[in-house]
Amino acid sequence: MSDTQHKKPDREWAQAVWKVVSEIPAGHVLTYGEVARLSGAPRYARRVAQALRWAPRDLELPWHRVINAQGKLSMPAESPAYARQKALLEAEGVCFEKEKIDLQRYGYQGALDKLFWGEFA
DNA sequence: AAGATGACTAACT
């Protein structure tokens, strides 16, 4: 193993990321930037992606609920992973519109609005 | 050690 495995200066932060992701309610999504912010590291959107990539399988993290700020899935559209993520989300009731997800509805703000105002749109 | 890379973003065009 390389010594990079031994380093991990932000191992704790990675755990915070995993926790945030694990708490995303089914049927909702967060953007990488939001996960970064909620885990206490505002400009670490790209690191969130890495933290997820390295996440232990046994955490059974709902990684599919993390998408990019444009409401799209951040994988090659033809990759198996893309299809898998999309299927998981659709199974939770998340609708795609031209391969895009309505963040107003399923995103962070959408969840808060739903909390305060209940179901509408 | 320097440059390329990425499951990213915000700001422009």
Next chain:
DNA sequence: AAGTTAGCCATCT
């Protein structure tokens, strides 16, 4: 609305 540009920051070459 879709494409480009410029920041971002730990890893990987």
